[in-house]
Amino acid sequence: MSGARGATAAHGSSGAHGSSGAHGSVEILVEGETVAGRAGQTIAGVLLGSGRVAWRGAQQGERGVFCGIGVCHDCLVTVNGVEGVRACQREAVHGDRVEREVRG
Amino acid sequence: MTRVAVLGAGPAGLAAAEAALAAGAQVTVLDEGARPGGQFWRHRPGLTDPRMQHGVRRFEQLQSALAGAVVHSGAAVWSVELREPGERGGAVVLRAAVGPADGARREAVVVEADALVIATGAHDLALPIPGWTLPGVTTAGAAQALAKRDGVSVGRRTLVAGAGPFLLPVAQSLALVGSTVVGVHEASRIGALAGGWLPKPWQLLGKSAELAQYAGALARHRIPYRIGSGVVRVLGDERVEGAVVAQLDADWRPRPGTERVIECDAVALGHGFTPRLEAAVMLGCEVTGDRRGRFVVVDDGQRTTQPRVFAAGEVTGIGGADAALAEGAIAGYRAAGLAQDDERLHAALRVRDRMRRFARRLETAHGIRPGWTAWLDDDTIICRCEAVAKRAIVERAEVPLRAMRLATRAGLGPCQARTCGRAVEAIVAEARVSATGVTAAGQAVDGSDSAAPGGGDLGFERRPLLAPVRLGELGGADRPTCGEN
Amino acid sequence: MRIAVIGAGVVGAACALELAERGAEVVLVDRVGIAAETSSRCEGNLLVSDKAPGPEADLAIHSNARWRALADRLDAERTGGQPETEFEAKGGVVVAFPGGEEALRRFAAAQRGIGIRAEELDAERLLAAEPHLSPEVALAIHYPDDAQLQPSNTTQALAAAAVRHGARLVVAEVTGSRAEAGRIAAIETTAGAIEVDAVVNCAGPWAGELGRRLGAPLDIRPRRGVILVTTPMPQRVFHKVYDADYVGAVGSGDAALQTSTVVESTPGGTVLIGSSRERVGFDEHPGVDPVRAIAAKATRLFPFLEETILLRSYFGFRPYAPDHLPVIGEDPRVGGLFHATGHEGAGIGLAPATAELVAHAVLGAPTSLDPVPFLPGRPGIGVAA
Ligand SMILES: Cc1cc2nc3c(=O)[nH]c(=O)nc-3n(C[C@H](O)[C@H](O)[C@H](O)COP(=O)(O)OP(=O)(O)OC[C@H]3O[C@@H](n4cnc5c(N)ncnc54)[C@H](O)[C@@H]3O)c2cc1C
Ligand SMILES: Cc1cc2nc3c(=O)[nH]c(=O)nc-3n(C[C@H](O)[C@H](O)[C@H](O)COP(=O)(O)OP(=O)(O)OC[C@H]3O[C@@H](n4cnc5c(N)ncnc54)[C@H](O)[C@@H]3O)c2cc1C
Ligand code: FES
Numbered sequence: 013m014s015g016a017r018g019a020t021a022a023h024g025s026s027g028a029h030g031s032s033g034a035h036g037s038v039e040i041l042v043e044g045e046t047v048a049g050r051a052g053q054t055i056a057g058v059l060l061g062s063g064r065v066a067w068r069g070a071q072q073g074e075r076g077v078f079c080g081i082g083v084c085h086d087c088l089v090t091v092n093g094v095e096g097v098r099a100c101q102r103e104a105v106h107g108d109r110v111e112r113e114v115r116g
Numbered sequence: 117m118t119r120v121a122v123l124g125a126g127p128a129g130l131a132a133a134e135a136a137l138a139a140g141a142q143v144t145v146l147d148e149g150a151r152p153g154g155q156f157w158r159h160r161p162g163l164t165d166p167r168m169q170h171g172v173r174r175f176e177q178l179q180s181a182l183a184g185a186v187v188h189s190g191a192a193v194w195s196v197e198l199r200e201p202g203e204r205g206g207a208v209v210l211r212a213a214v215g216p217a218d219g220a221r222r223e224a225v226v227v228e229a230d231a232l233v234i235a236t237g238a239h240d241l242a243l244p245i246p247g248w249t250l251p252g253v254t255t256a257g258a259a260q261a262l263a264k265r266d267g268v269s270v271g272r273r274t275l276v277a278g279a280g281p282f283l284l285p286v287a288q289s290l291a292l293v294g295s296t297v298v299g300v301h302e303a304s305r306i307g308a309l310a311g312g313w314l315p316k317p318w319q320l321l322g323k324s325a326e327l328a329q330y331a332g333a334l335a336r337h338r339i340p341y342r343i344g345s346g347v348v349r350v351l352g353d354e355r356v357e358g359a360v361v362a363q364l365d366a367d368w369r370p371r372p373g374t375e376r377v378i379e380c381d382a383v384a385l386g387h388g389f390t391p392r393l394e395a396a397v398m399l400g401c402e403v404t405g406d407r408r409g410r411f412v413v414v415d416d417g418q419r420t421t422q423p424r425v426f427a428a429g430e431v432t433g434i435g436g437a438d439a440a441l442a443e444g445a446i447a448g449y450r451a452a453g454l455a456q457d458d459e460r461l462h463a464a465l466r467v468r469d470r471m472r473r474f475a476r477r478l479e480t481a482h483g484i485r486p487g488w489t490a491w492l493d494d495d496t497i498i499c500r501c502e503a504v505a506k507r508a509i510v511e512r513a514e515v516p517l518r519a520m521r522l523a524t525r526a527g528l529g530p531c532q533a534r535t536c537g538r539a540v541e542a543i544v545a546e547a548r549v550s551a552t553g554v555t556a557a558g559q560a561v562d563g564s565d566s567a568a569p570g571g572g573d574l575g576f577e578r579r580p581l582l583a584p585v586r587l588g589e590l591g592g593a594d595r596p597t598c599g600e601n
Numbered sequence: 602m603r604i605a606v607i608g609a610g611v612v613g614a615a616c617a618l619e620l621a622e623r624g625a626e627v628v629l630v631d632r633v634g635i636a637a638e639t640s641s642r643c644e645g646n647l648l649v650s651d652k653a654p655g656p657e658a659d660l661a662i663h664s665n666a667r668w669r670a671l672a673d674r675l676d677a678e679r680t681g682g683q684p685e686t687e688f689e690a691k692g693g694v695v696v697a698f699p700g701g702e703e704a705l706r707r708f709a710a711a712q713r714g715i716g717i718r719a720e721e722l723d724a725e726r727l728l729a730a731e732p733h734l735s736p737e738v739a740l741a742i743h744y745p746d747d748a749q750l751q752p753s754n755t756t757q758a759l760a761a762a763a764v765r766h767g768a769r770l771v772v773a774e775v776t777g778s779r780a781e782a783g784r785i786a787a788i789e790t791t792a793g794a795i796e797v798d799a800v801v802n803c804a805g806p807w808a809g810e811l812g813r814r815l816g817a818p819l820d821i822r823p824r825r826g827v828i829l830v831t832t833p834m835p836q837r838v839f840h841k842v843y844d845a846d847y848v849g850a851v852g853s854g855d856a857a858l859q860t861s862t863v864v865e866s867t868p869g870g871t872v873l874i875g876s877s878r879e880r881v882g883f884d885e886h887p888g889v890d891p892v893r894a895i896a897a898k899a900t901r902l903f904p905f906l907e908e909t910i911l912l913r914s915y916f917g918f919r920p921y922a923p924d925h926l927p928v929i930g931e932d933p934r935v936g937g938l939f940h941a942t943g944h945e946g947a948g949i950g951l952a953p954a955t956a957e958l959v960a961h962a963v964l965g966a967p968t969s970l971d972p973v974p975f976l977p978g979r980p981g982i983g984v985a986a
Binding site for chain 2: 913930
Binding site: 025051052054065066070071073079084085094096098100101102105 | 252266
């Protein structure tokens with residue numbers, strides 16, 4: 013059973029109540045470059061915090077965050093080799109490898 | 117013991133869980149967010165300026181109440197089904213992939229319950245504008261979420277535009293995370309605002325304290341507030357470099373000659389909210405409304421037209437967090453089996469009825485007006501996912517919606533028309549009205565010509581998958597994890 | 602000659618074009634509009650690979666050849682705003698898992714006997730053809746003549762071409778008819794009566810009901826099918842790839858849920874995975890069972906799909922006759938009434954040949970096809986006593 017009775021645990025490696033607690037920092041690799049963010053930020057938050065506004069190639073132009081809450085799918089990135097992750101929904105975990113996606 | 121499942125852990129879902137627990141039910145809460153709170157409570161110690169967060173005490177109460185429930189966070193619920201009364205009795209069955217957002221090989225969770233409270237909330241409705249696909253343009257809700265949850269803003273000089281009182285907290289949050297807000301442009305005009313509100317939105321009683329505080333913040337940060345004004349074009353090459361604002365008439369048609377350019381590097385757009393109806397639609401709950409908004413139909417006890425299914429919060433009407441809390445409480449009590457006249461419901465019923473009046477005024481004052489399409493160019497992208505321009509939609513407006521979508525790809529992309537659906541419908545409706553020739557009766561514009569074989573229903577609103585899920589995650593263990601005591 | 606073609610799906614649109622081009626005065630009547638139903642809720646496979654020798658295979662081979670020229674022509678004649686047919690002669694690859702090799706080999710051998718090209722691929726050629734296919738696959742046969750198109754777009758293009766040749770579109774529901782001297786003289790619609798010399802029933806899964814309204818009931822039933830659509834991705838599937846167990850499901854009359862996996866990529870970048878077959882009437886709540894069953898088979902075929910995001914699913918109702926053969930030709934009971942329906946899971950592929958048979962039946966146009974096996978007078982489809 014994955015539900016936590018009496019607790020509001022987040023699941024899996026995003027471990028919101030675990031290693032990436034409320035304070036401190038995380039470092040992720042964006043296209044091979046190390047980018048620092050604050051623990052608890054989403055990948056979109058880390059990317060924006062580093063001055064990036066766009067990170068996905070669309071049919072016309074680049075895209076970054078649009079809806080910010082997982083609805084629009086503009087912000088997709090590949091995380092640790094898994095495609096199609098919404099950067100605005102996924103909390104950054106120390107060591108995450110983030111890559112661009114390009115829509116053909 | 118009655119098993120109550122709650123889909124969504126925003127204000128409505130949390131209040132429903134609290135009430136159902138208080139009434140003695142066994143409660144399971146599922147939400148795709150990494151933690152409960154919904155769109156309203158997303159403050160994070162160390163990341164969020166406390167001035168952005170309201171009702172923290174209430175949130176803490178709700179969270180401690182959850183100690184008695186099973187809570188699945190990070191749970192993307194991709195399917196809900198009603199199982200007909202049969203060998204094992206009738207039930208609602210929810211399926212979720214649980215784990216980090218969009219992760220691969222998340223855990224498959226199946227929850228079975230006697231009653232369900234749908235509290236899936238709403239998302240921003242941002243109308244298309246030429247240039248709105250440029251990086252730096254976000255929804256107003258995105259600006260709010262990024263400020264509250266991540267402590268960041270997209271730009272340094274942000275223009276906030278759209279309609280509704282929500283633009284005010286967004287402007288305040290942007291200012292608190294360090295962006296200059298170059299203006300708040302409210303599309304509605306004095307007449308509409310006076311009909312719905314008093315001349316300034318924050319002067320409404322009932323919401324006055326919170327709204328007055330935002331008004332104070334606007335003044336403190338010297339943020340200009342304009343009514344009857346909107347962004348009609350976003351400028352820039354590779355990202356936002358400015359925006360053209362214009363005065364809008366009562367129908368939101370730009371007034372020629374009033375355009376002026378405002379320099380900015382971000383635009384936050386919000387023309388209201390649109391409910392996340394797909395779970396209710398999947399369950400066959402009746403949904404009503406017109407092109408200005410569709411909502412789940414509920415009775416006085418928040419029960420939908422499916423007896424086991426209740427709905428609360430923004431899915432039943434856009435009324436803000438207080439309305440969501442009250443509706444959630446009513447739904448939770450009723451789902452757990454309390455009678456409508458049980459005195460425990462009284463307080464919530466009173467608040468809800470007051471907030472419903474608030475919601476009506478909100479719609480009267482800020483509801484989308486049909487003239488907005490006048491700010492579109494023929495080549496303005498309407499469907500962001502598939503980069504479909506207005507022209508393509510107009511040229512295929514004559515065929516049934518389903519065929520139009522397949523021909524143009526409008527609404528077929530990853531967001532499944534969540535972003536563009538309402539705009540596409542408006543453009544099709546307008547084109548059909550002005551078209552001559554083959555258009556005929558029977559082609560309703562609300563999607564009723566499209567979704568079901570041989571007859572009407574909801575077009576874009578019908579989404580057979582509630583949340584993205586990977587093919588390898590569909591199978592998994594098929595074992596109920598609720599009610600296994 | 603005034604002809605009402607009822608139903609603007611792929612079959613009705615193809616018939617309207619064929620008849621209009623041959624000089625008939627055609628009115629195309631549909632209660633919703635062009636491509637509103639099954640022809641926008643299906644896949645666009647033009648298959649010869651799944652047909653066992655018999656009348657339907659003959660129709661498929663003939664139709665397959667006609668599609669190539671027809672799709673080219675529809676694309677060339679396209680006017681503003683009209684979508685492309687997206688015709689692709691990409692070929693099919695049919696595979697068997699261990700244990701299924703013999704059945705597939707036998708099936709392919711029989712097909713070669715009627716002129717269907719079917720070539721066994723060795724491991725190296727298979728890897729080159731479909732590099733992401735599961736190594737578990739034991740046998741693969743390449744069918745170069747299999748093709749695909751976008752069925753909704755193509756239906757819209759066929760209807761537009763018919764209109765260019767003088768056909769008129771009426772959006773109205775056909776409610777009944779008026780006969781004179783045992784022949785249909787007019788159809789009644791929600792937009793008034795339309796006087797006609799002949800009527801073609803192309804109402805797809807509703808053809809039985811329409812037949813009843815026109816005084817000629819027909820046993821055409823719906824068979825629900827669910828299809829999955831993934832998110833767009835770089836191309837990883839190059840042919841129409843399917844599991845040989847498909848061959849079993851097509852001809853089956855079993856009501857229970859059956860699935861067989863056909864995987865194909867589309868020009869939009871999505872992968873389509875079909876499909877299930879269930880006899881549940883017009884039930885619109887397929888639930889999750891077909892989705893999960895199809896996904897399980899697809900991931901066995903292409904393991905990379907495990908991590909692929911499912912974007913949506915949709916379903917449609919295949920129109921089928923109890924003997925699983927299309928019903929094409931004049932009704933023996935009502936003069937001037939013709940049927941063109943019952944194509945089940947192959948109506949897109951069979952549309953051009955069907956239109957040819959309809960033109961033959963209604964106008965006496967020449968055809969090299971044998972119309973007899975498809976005639977409505979045959980036993981077992983609710984027409985003959
Ligand atoms: C981006 C955004 C920001 C907002 N910020 C504010 C604000 O700061 N202040 C304010 O007063 N109002 C804000 N609002 C308005 C807000 O919607 C309401 O005030 C309030 O949150 C509504 O409560 P609710 O419980 O109805 O829905 P929500 O709070 O929206 O909660 C719905 C929950 O359902 C979950 N959910 C939906 N579908 C699924 C699924 N398939 N599987 C799993 N979980 C699912 C969502 O993750 C979400 O947590 C915001 C709205 C948006 C869209
Ligand atoms: C899941 C699935 C996958 C499929 N895959 C393939 C494939 O890969 N390849 C292939 O060749 N085939 C495929 N098919 C089969 C194919 O879709 C059908 O055979 C074909 O679309 C039938 O076309 P139609 O014109 O007969 O029917 P439809 O497209 O359903 O058209 C019938 C029309 O009649 C109209 N109508 C009905 N009653 C009335 C009335 N009383 N008055 C006026 N109008 C009326 C309806 O509105 C409708 O528009 C698939 C089908 C399904 C369900
Ligand atoms: S920004 Fe819309 S899904 Fe992430």
